[in-house]
Amino acid sequence: MTAFATTRTWSIGVALIAALASAQAQTYPVTAGQRSTAQQVAQRGIPESELAAGAPERYTVKRGDTLWGISGMYLRQPWRWPDLWGMNLASIANPHLIYPGQVLYLVRSNGYARLSTVAPGGNAGTVRLSPQTREKSLADMALPTLSPHLIEPFLAEPLIVDAGTLQRAPRIVATTDDRVLMASGDRAYARGSAEAPLLAGGDRPKRFRIFRDAVPLKDPVTGEILGYEAKYLGNASLVEGETVTELPDGSGGQRRRASPATVDVTKVKNEIRAGDRLLPAPPQQYLNYVPHAPQGPVQAAVVSIYGDASVRYATQNQVVAINKGQQDGMEIGTVLGVVSAGARMVDKTGESPETIQLPDQRNGYAMVFKVFDRVSYALITTAPRVVQVGDRLQTPQAD
Secondary structure (H helix, E strand, C coil): CCCCCCCCCCCHHHHHHHHCHHHHHHHCCCCHHHHHHHHHHHHHCEEHHHECCCCCCEEECCCCCCHHHHHHHHECCCCCHHHHHHHHCCCCCCCCCCCCCCEEEEEEECCEEEEECECCCCCECCCCCCHHHHHHHHHHHCCCCCCHHHHHHHCCCCEEECCCHHHHCCEEEEEHHHCCCECCCCEEEEECCCCCCCCCCCCCCCEEEEEEEEEEEECCCCCCEEEEEEEEEEEEEEEECCEEEEEECCCCCEEEEEECEEEEEEEECCCECCCCEEEECCCCCCCCCCCECCCCCCEEEEEEECCCCCCCEECCCCEEEECCCHHHCCCCCEEEEEEECCCEEEECCCCCCEEEECCCEEEEEEEEEEECCCCEEEEEEECCCCEECCCEEECCCCC
């Protein structure tokens, strides 16, 4: 690994980047542990033996690059982002302030390596930006940890609930034109319970997610139910709330007549029909993730492949649920090594057939991006082979 060398002569582009560091730090948090690691590494760099094979001596950051990708070019273990930030500590105050146009130089000395924005014997690299849009461009150009399209679609989708949450939620009761299935743009009608009708106004929710079928997630090791995963179907917005009218019942008394709430379906991922449930949508999140190893030893297992309960295999860039959550110390950004179980086979090469178990194999990495109490969701960032339910996840090992 490496550390960016300190420079007294900064280009205008680098100075502007540094000026925005404090504001960006609030958006992309850095933990005390990551800062400590970075400071230690920045003092002398890293042993050259820890560099990735073929680490480039000079690299110009491009649009579409990610911090994970750049880490992978320079480090044997791309999840060791705090160490890569250590390379960057002397020149830029926040690890996420790396922009297209910057030039990175790999400097080797006495068996150690450092990254620098200054060419050996030269000047600092310059970020060229249009003057009239410079500040906005800097804010928009900071590299994400991973390509946003890999994780953002899942931020509002997986939902772990208890057994009764969906049963208590407002339900769709009818559609316009008596349609059985709904599409984006369709209007539908929904009702809450007598105790909690679906009302509008004030600070009540206006945006909802639509779910169905809270499926139990069982720990593949213990068989215990860890929670219930509700199937995400789409989104809806509340147009008008339920109304209740008191009408004469003809005998001097009153009777209540409820009118359902009106909702518009705004997004459809899976088919939506009467009986599906509405839960308030969370605030929209655009997070950047700082990959890091867990604080201590972890032994977890893949519970399910997200998206279809019948699917048992996943590959790179797919999402899996694992049997560790917040109560187990799991955090957003935690990187785990995937270990695939060795296959069972019959050895027919001996005097008589014998069933044997092949050795387990390390099979890439997964990064946690959403955490519930006893279940977390992780993106498989690298996987040379398929990942299946029951595969283990553990603290990453040194290569």
